[in-house]
Amino acid sequence: MTFPQFALGALTLLPLLGAAAAVVLPHPARRITGVVTAVVIALLTVPVLVTVTSGELPELVLGGFDAPLGIHLRGDGLAAVFLGVTSLVGLILTGYAAILPKSTGTFLSATAWVPGHPGFWPLWLGCWSGLNAVYLSGDLFNLYVALELVGLTAVALVALGGRKSWEPALRYLFVAVLGSLLFLAGVGLLASVTGTLDLQQTREALGGLEDPTPALLALTLMTIGLGMKVALLPMHRWLVPAHSSAPSVVSPILSGLVLKAALVVLLRCWLWAVPVLAGAEWLTWLLGGLGTAAVLAGSVLALRQDRLKPLVAYSTIAQIGYWFLAFPLLLPGENDDAELASGAYGAVVALAAGHAIAKAGLFTAAGFLKDRCGTDEIAALRGAGAHHPTLILAMGLCAVGLLGLPISLGFTGKWQLATAAVGAEHWWLFLVLAAGTLLSAGYLLRGIAPLLMQAEVDDNTPAANPVTVRERTGELAVLLLGVATLATGLLGAWVSTMLEVGSWW
Amino acid sequence: MISLIDVVLGLGVLAVTGLSLIPRSRLVMTLGFLVLGVLIALVWLRLDSLDVALAEAAIGTGLLSGLMVWLAVRSPLPPGAGAMETSPRIPWLRPVVGTAAGVSLTLVLAAVWLRAEHRLPEWRDAAEAQLPDTGVEHQITGVLLAFRAYDTLLESGILMLTAAAVLALSRDGGLSAEGSHRLGVHQIAAPMPPVPSALSWAARLLAPALVLLGLWLLFAGSTDSGGAFQSGAVLAAALILLRASQVDLSGFTAYWLRPLLVVGVVVFICAGLIGPVLGLPWLSWEPEWAFAAVLSVEVLLTAGITAGLYTLFLALENPEGVR
Incomplete structure (x- = not known):
């Protein structure tokens, strides 16, 4: 067994081991366990990325039992890109949580609510294990199990925010479980007509099937289920309360990483598990339409928020829309050629990866301000920028990524999407992209500009309290995310070459 | 092929499901749920799935009922007395939409399920x-x-x-x-x-x-x-x-x-x-x-x-x- 193959298994199982250890340890040791595990995961990501860059596909047959009996782990291009992004964002956020324990939520002692939640560490490491399991899985049922691991820990992480976050967490739980069940129903239907659970074998078996109806129904069920988990527009209402009431280091995990797990599963279903189906065009157009609505409505709703965290959460809903805009281009139709489809696919991945980094940075910054000032009302935060120049710089860099300005992965994604739209002569996509970009400039300005204004009554704002060394270091972590937003913009070509490995076309 | 026992079991499952959903007392709902679990375990036994029946009886019925009994004893009346709030303007809208959605979902699923050509799992021989x-x-x-x-x-x-x-x-x-x-x-x-x-x-x-x-x-x-x-x-x-x-x-x-x-x-x-x-x-x-x-x-x-x-x-x- 080669080292990259070892890394494939270890990327899932070591964080789970870390989570188990954290359950029995006291609070300071949990922090150390968390940081050590994060560093090890980041190091284990490297051999997988190197192998994929060299054009090889690392694959591990667990237990030596071949599919359809056993489970395969495949580190293809899609997996590699999201593993890399998750390790980068996860490492920085772990460091942030270790430096500023206040950001991990509040727990109830015998007498009062105490900031700094020890329950964060096992749950976050478990969530990370689930994320890596989702990216690497080559088996439909295993995807369901991994998705459950992510969903359940994500719900529990929201609930760490104290009394006010319990209700949003419960709502999130219901949506997540319902979404999982719909996905499982689709998996069951596919397994009953193909007789296998392995992604590649499912595709081959479905290709030989005359009647596309079961596959189409399964795809519809899975798309609705995953649409709930990814918070596509009409199914988005759970996201804003959950993401904005979560503890300040949990919100970036949810918006940046957890949503991407559902997106990856959706792409696996549409592009890997199911071949191009005759009747699937209407579904792609429906998704494209919902994506358009999400971009427009999400941005307008973000513009109307008075508080910073809900504003950032609504911006997530708008950004989710971009990923679905590309769906009508994803499946090669009669006139379009496969190159357009691969371009659109590259656009979705670049947009989602760029969003993971930029949104993690912006949400951490918003949470930092909320923790420090006790409120995230934009009016009350006026002038906070004078005391936190580093933080404002980081927020600006992240905003560049969310707007899709060069240089950032957001720009690469929008550029690829526009190119594919020109090729397919879908001119409406330009309008949506332009409107979305303008609106996002509006809401980001609305969120960030007041921080730079002169405060009305100086020195009285909570932000004027002396800043501790720990807080300064936390600001640097956010700046790191901002810099990463721009730096990854230079890696667009690398991402495209990686996506070639083990691709569906 | 379908014996009388299966028909009685099926009807019993439907009746007990109603019993565990409709009443407003948590105690009655819990008891309905308990009986439902026993019936479902019997259904699994009739389908020759002893393992599923055991899991259903132990986790689905045993433990979940334990949690529900505890809840029913602690607070017998569910908040809002268990009834869904009706929409103030059009009271019939929710039940009608719900029924229509349920019926169409059942029909589509049943149609596809019955029409589809099912294949036996390919891992059977390999597993043996x-x-x-x-x-x-x-x-x-x-x-x-x-x-x-x-x-x-x-x-x-x-x-x-x-x-x-x-x-x-x-x-x-x-x-x-x-x-x-x-x-x-x-x-x-x-x-x-x-x-x-x-x-x-x-x-x-x-x-x-x-x-x-x-x-x-x-x-x-x-x-x-x-x-x-x-x-x-x-x-x-x-x-x-x-x-x-x-x-x-x-x-x-x-x-x-x-x-x-x-x-x-x-x-x-x-x-x-x-x-x-x-x-x-x-x-x-x-x-x-x-x-x-x-x-x-x-x-x-x-x-x-x-x-x-x-x-x-x-x-x-x-x-x-x-x-």
Whole structure:
């Protein structure tokens, strides 16, 4: 067994081991366990990325039992890109949580609510294990199990925010479980007509099937289920309360990483598990339409928020829309050629990866301000920028990524999407992209500009309290995310070459 | 082909489902749910799925009913008296939309399900051919702990983290009480609702039998139906019964709960790591010592599942105090 193959298994199982250890340890040791595990995961990501860059596909047959009996782990291009992004964002956020324990939520002692939640560490490491399991899985049922691991820990992480976050967490739980069940129903239907659970074998078996109806129904069920988990527009209402009431280091995990797990599963279903189906065009157009609505409505709703965290959460809903805009281009139709489809696919991945980094940075910054000032009302935060120049710089860099300005992965994604739209002569996509970009400039300005204004009554704002060394270091972590937003913009070509490995076309 | 028993069972399931949904008293709903569980287990038996029937009876009915009985005793009336709020302007809209959606969903699913050409699973032959290498004789145990051990491992991870979430939402966030190694959760101190004395002695009488049944299910799993999940559910039920009849379990909870919770997952991952150490893939076990590995993993997983399910029961106590 080669080292990259070892890394494939270890990327899932070591964080789970870390989570188990954290359950029995006291609070300071949990922090150390968390940081050590994060560093090890980041190091284990490297051999997988190197192998994929060299054009090889690392694959591990667990237990030596071949599919359809056993489970395969495949580190293809899609997996590699999201593993890399998750390790980068996860490492920085772990460091942030270790430096500023206040950001991990509040727990109830015998007498009062105490900031700094020890329950964060096992749950976050478990969530990370689930994320890596989702990216690497080559088996439909295993995807369901991994998705459950992510969903359940994500719900529990929201609930760490104290009394006010319990209700949003419960709502999130219901949506997540319902979404999982719909996905499982689709998996069951596919397994009953193909007789296998392995992604590649499912595709081959479905290709030989005359009647596309079961596959189409399964795809519809899975798309609705995953649409709930990814918070596509009409199914988005759970996201804003959950993401904005979560503890300040949990919100970036949810918006940046957890949503991407559902997106990856959706792409696996549409592009890997199911071949191009005759009747699937209407579904792609429906998704494209919902994506358009999400971009427009999400941005307008973000513009109307008075508080910073809900504003950032609504911006997530708008950004989710971009990923679905590309769906009508994803499946090669009669006139379009496969190159357009691969371009659109590259656009979705670049947009989602760029969003993971930029949104993690912006949400951490918003949470930092909320923790420090006790409120995230934009009016009350006026002038906070004078005391936190580093933080404002980081927020600006992240905003560049969310707007899709060069240089950032957001720009690469929008550029690829526009190119594919020109090729397919879908001119409406330009309008949506332009409107979305303008609106996002509006809401980001609305969120960030007041921080730079002169405060009305100086020195009285909570932000004027002396800043501790720990807080300064936390600001640097956010700046790191901002810099990463721009730096990854230079890696667009690398991402495209990686996506070639083990691709569906 | 369809016998009278099947028809009666089917109608019974429908009737009892109504009974567990429509009434407004939580106690009646809970009893309806209990009976439903028994009927569903019988349905699984009729379908020749002994393993599913056991799991359904132990986890679906046994444990879930235990949680629901507790809830029904603590607060008999659901908030809002159990009725859905009707829309103020068009009161018939919600029921009509709900019924229409339900009917169309059932029709589409049934049509596709009946029309589709079903294929037998392709892993059947492979499973039979490779079963001797796994060290177990029962196919389902082979699937759970050898062929798809990775799924089982992630699932036990889910149960462990669910319990970790419960502990995190308890008082003191699942940490030891200050200056000691005792788990500082509040539930140990909270009084249980009063129960009739008959239950108390019945629980003490039943507990040894339940423990015996749980262990039998565990060890039968390698050759026959049963296994870690069913056995863990029965053992957790014994713990819940003991706690409900006010037997003092505080020492067990304070010192043993957290270690038991994680030991199954930790040993499972370590056993999976033997493969890479020997140059084999993750989670592979050589036929010579496969049985030893599977058995020790299964025993410790049972401990983890027992602790995890019992922790879920502890979650019922509100950390802010009884409202």
